[in-house]
Amino acid sequence: MSTTTTTKRPPAAESRTPSKAAQLLGDRRLPVLVTAGLFLAMYVVGLSRYQNYGFGEAQVFMNLFIDNGYLLVAAVGVTFVILSGGIDLSVGSVIGFTTMFTAWLVERQGLPILVVIPMALAVGAFGGFLMGYVIHNFEIQPFIVTLAGLFLFRGLCLVISKESISIGDSSVSSMAGAQVSLGAGFLSIGAIVALVVLAVAFYVLHYTRFGRRVYAVGGNEQSAMLMGLPQGGTKIAVYTISGFCSALAGLLFTLYIQSGDPLHATGMELDAIAAVVIGGTLLTGGSGYVIGTLFGVLVLGLIKSLIQFEGTLSSWWTKIATGVLLCAFILIQRAMTARRKT
Amino acid sequence: MAEPQPVLEMTGIVKEFPGVRALSGVDFRLFPGEIHALLGENGAGKSTLIKVLTGVHSLDGGTITLSGTSVRFDSPSQTQQAGISTVYQEVNLCPNLSVAENIFIGREPTRFGRIQWKRLRREAAELVDRLGLDIDVTAPLSSYPLAVQQLVAIVRSVGTGDADGQGAGTKVLILDEPTSSLDRDEVLELFALMRRLKDQGVAILFVSHFLDQIYEICDRMTVLRNGTLVGEHMVSELDQVGLIQLMIGKALDQLEELHDHQLRSDVGESLLQADGVGRVGGVAPFDLEIKKGEVIGLAGLLGSGRTELARLLFGADQPDSGTVTIGGKQVSMSAPNDAISEGVAFCSENRKTEGLVPDLTVRENIILALQASRGWTRPIPVAQRDELVAKYIKALDIRPANPEARVGQLSGGNQQKVLLARWLITQPKLLILDEPTRGIDIGAKAEIQKLVVSLSEDGMAVLYIAAELEEVLRLSHTIGVLRDRKLVAQLANGPEITPTRILETIASGEHQ
Ligand SMILES: Nc1ncnc2c1ncn2[C@@H]1O[C@H](COP(=O)(O)OP(=O)(O)OP(=O)(O)O)[C@@H](O)[C@H]1O
Ligand SMILES: [Mg+2]
Numbered sequence: 094m095s096t097t098t099t100t101k102r103p104p105a106a107e108s109r110t111p112s113k114a115a116q117l118l119g120d121r122r123l124p125v126l127v128t129a130g131l132f133l134a135m136y137v138v139g140l141s142r143y144q145n146y147g148f149g150e151a152q153v154f155m156n157l158f159i160d161n162g163y164l165l166v167a168a169v170g171v172t173f174v175i176l177s178g179g180i181d182l183s184v185g186s187v188i189g190f191t192t193m194f195t196a197w198l199v200e201r202q203g204l205p206i207l208v209v210i211p212m213a214l215a216v217g218a219f220g221g222f223l224m225g226y227v228i229h230n231f232e233i234q235p236f237i238v239t240l241a242g243l244f245l246f247r248g249l250c251l252v253i254s255k256e257s258i259s260i261g262d263s264s265v266s267s268m269a270g271a272q273v274s275l276g277a278g279f280l281s282i283g284a285i286v287a288l289v290v291l292a293v294a295f296y297v298l299h300y301t302r303f304g305r306r307v308y309a310v311g312g313n314e315q316s317a318m319l320m321g322l323p324q325g326g327t328k329i330a331v332y333t334i335s336g337f338c339s340a341l342a343g344l345l346f347t348l349y350i351q352s353g354d355p356l357h358a359t360g361m362e363l364d365a366i367a368a369v370v371i372g373g374t375l376l377t378g379g380s381g382y383v384i385g386t387l388f389g390v391l392v393l394g395l396i397k398s399l400i401q402f403e404g405t406l407s408s409w410w411t412k413i414a415t416g417v418l419l420c421a422f423i424l425i426q427r428a429m430t431a432r433r434k435t
Numbered sequence: 436m437a438e439p440q441p442v443l444e445m446t447g448i449v450k451e452f453p454g455v456r457a458l459s460g461v462d463f464r465l466f467p468g469e470i471h472a473l474l475g476e477n478g479a480g481k482s483t484l485i486k487v488l489t490g491v492h493s494l495d496g497g498t499i500t501l502s503g504t505s506v507r508f509d510s511p512s513q514t515q516q517a518g519i520s521t522v523y524q525e526v527n528l529c530p531n532l533s534v535a536e537n538i539f540i541g542r543e544p545t546r547f548g549r550i551q552w553k554r555l556r557r558e559a560a561e562l563v564d565r566l567g568l569d570i571d572v573t574a575p576l577s578s579y580p581l582a583v584q585q586l587v588a589i590v591r592s593v594g595t596g597d598a599d600g601q602g603a604g605t606k607v608l609i610l611d612e613p614t615s616s617l618d619r620d621e622v623l624e625l626f627a628l629m630r631r632l633k634d635q636g637v638a639i640l641f642v643s644h645f646l647d648q649i650y651e652i653c654d655r656m657t658v659l660r661n662g663t664l665v666g667e668h669m670v671s672e673l674d675q676v677g678l679i680q681l682m683i684g685k686a687l688d689q690l691e692e693l694h695d696h697q698l699r700s701d702v703g704e705s706l707l708q709a710d711g712v713g714r715v716g717g718v719a720p721f722d723l724e725i726k727k728g729e730v731i732g733l734a735g736l737l738g739s740g741r742t743e744l745a746r747l748l749f750g751a752d753q754p755d756s757g758t759v760t761i762g763g764k765q766v767s768m769s770a771p772n773d774a775i776s777e778g779v780a781f782c783s784e785n786r787k788t789e790g791l792v793p794d795l796t797v798r799e800n801i802i803l804a805l806q807a808s809r810g811w812t813r814p815i816p817v818a819q820r821d822e823l824v825a826k827y828i829k830a831l832d833i834r835p836a837n838p839e840a841r842v843g844q845l846s847g848g849n850q851q852k853v854l855l856a857r858w859l860i861t862q863p864k865l866l867i868l869d870e871p872t873r874g875i876d877i878g879a880k881a882e883i884q885k886l887v888v889s890l891s892e893d894g895m896a897v898l899y900i901a902a903e904l905e906e907v908l909r910l911s912h913t914i915g916v917l918r919d920r921k922l923v924a925q926l927a928n929g930p931e932i933t934p935t936r937i938l939e940t941i942a943s944g945e946h947q
Contacts, residue, residue, distance in 0.1 A: 121575075301548060301549070302541065302543055305543065305550070308531065308532060309532060311531070312532060313527075315527070318491075318510070318511060319511055319527040320511070320529075321510075321515040321541055322540065323510075379529070379531035380531050
């Protein structure tokens, strides 16, 4: 059929493949680039304004990871959930619970921290598994189920103790104080763990069948089911991962702050969700990159340190700036998806 | 002649949905190396039978035997593992993933658990190529038209089962209306593929409303009517007339009617005038005039720009050159609003993503566009609304004829009718119909075509897009021929215009 007969095909490459411009605008990597660009721009602004106050020091940059490591871990877990088309509101409570649980076991029960860590992680993962199980098997909105999880874990904090418990255990403080030097500065254990979690998440999402299933379920759950993908198992796994990440974030937070408190990390699920969205992941699921989440967290962290350097601004400006950014990014996403449909 | 053992046998299958008995005691057999057509009107239960078999719906009664052993599947993934792969009606893929991933997801080539992306893309490109498709497999699925998506779904199903030794290899292939958006060329490629699989001993279940296709490719057929089995026949033993009679339960003479039906010969004054309208990457600049009461059919191959042309006229895509004048008034084409307020309606080919709201009722879906055009502050009086809805349910024979039914629960063909009703009810001046009869059974198709003719007699202009050339020819006053995203000819319909003539025009790319 290669000769010019009635069935000659159109020159396919050009007629069936979207144009270059459309491809660029529809490119799913664009939001991540935008966020990375924003981070760079903010960093340069910081450099130019606070150069004399030491903003340019390598350690200021590294502190971004040290001060936000726990948030990054939590946000990575939330990235999985949002990519699958769900939402997890229990993150902050699970973090708060983990700080209480850890502090209580270490201080009041005298268990060594190395025993407590796996226990805390198991509890968080199991909590996530239960939420995923309910969401999948009873077909209840993830919003509702994880909201119940939010109250449940916060309540459990108070069951353990109404007061905060500060940790004096020597192995905990030595862990918390450990510094891993890195060229001109150093990172804490928490920051290193966060970066490892990020790398593992990236590998899982892009190089394993499970990771691709997360995207498929987020793209169209009904289709994923009809394509013969175990969509239920994928959903449960995603919430389990988020529970695990929240517990790990809780442990990092405990190290960072060296105490347990029933009110720790209240509302942190919203910071995590904000970071994910600013990082370019669509709230509707199926599109985004975990690297974007890193930039989302860094942008939020950088806002905080810029405001600290400014010195005169109240810390509420952090929230305001976050809100403005979030709105802007959701608008960009909207424009992009609208573009993609046509 | 001793018949071989069927690879798949379903007996006494019963399926009930709340208020509907979709299948009552249906028997179905499928033999290795045969292509078996499953036939019936819209809503007869074809898709339901497939979904019950593959574990999407639970079974309310009956038994299923695969290769001699009794089976019952709880999910499509189990069914796939047992060697049955399925392309469901409508495209069920993930629009956010690339074409290559859609083909391979769930069975990606891996090494120590790590996906081998290069190999995946290369193999996907080969598979796609074998079906005669020349596309970039790394682009997201959503960037391709419906027909390409449908082909990708087929490629996926054919590839399933023979990857890294897991799965039993495909024994049974189920295709639920795979050809509904395809052009002749693509259909031929698909048929060649089906014949290859058949020679390898694969049993194929094929659903289509195109009877010519059934007679071309199938060996045996099973006919359903209202959820009951009407009969199983060899294709060679039953002619089309007899088949139609089995399907609808009475002799069909109305089909003939349309052939004698005279198109209105005099068309009115100019309604829409497009001058040099075009869009880079869409359609090259074209001039087109549409008169009142005129039916313009668009013909062209897949990807020739039919849908794109319609979208430009409607303002769904913004043209980068040219002007559109509707009713003597030049309209800005920045958004569909302008076209809508000038009385243009667009019935999209993609009912699933751009059309219906599955969780709303038939009535709500039908009334949606009319209500939107009136604004939300002026609701349509209840009595008038119910009367209108009832009228169109009857005119299009939507089944079940219950305005309260949820659209998502209707059969594919009936959903299409609901979408059509939505736009007809707004009584537009120009109605753009993109593949309006996709997935619609032969009786209803004739009804819809008659409706188009009578609308044009009442002065409505219609822009009609259909993959079937005969359908375009039967209805149109003028035929616009597209090739490579260019409007290459506008032919006035007449006795000398035949499908062959149009194909020649498409091939040569110029008006002869
Ligand atoms: N999920 C559901 N809930 C309730 N009723 C349903 C559901 N799915 C299908 N039905 C009903 O079952 C009947 C058979 O539908 P089915 O989709 O099997 O028809 P079909 O033969 O495939 O028709 P078509 O040619 O239009 O695709 C219809 O009356 C339909 O309304
Ligand atoms: Mg069907």
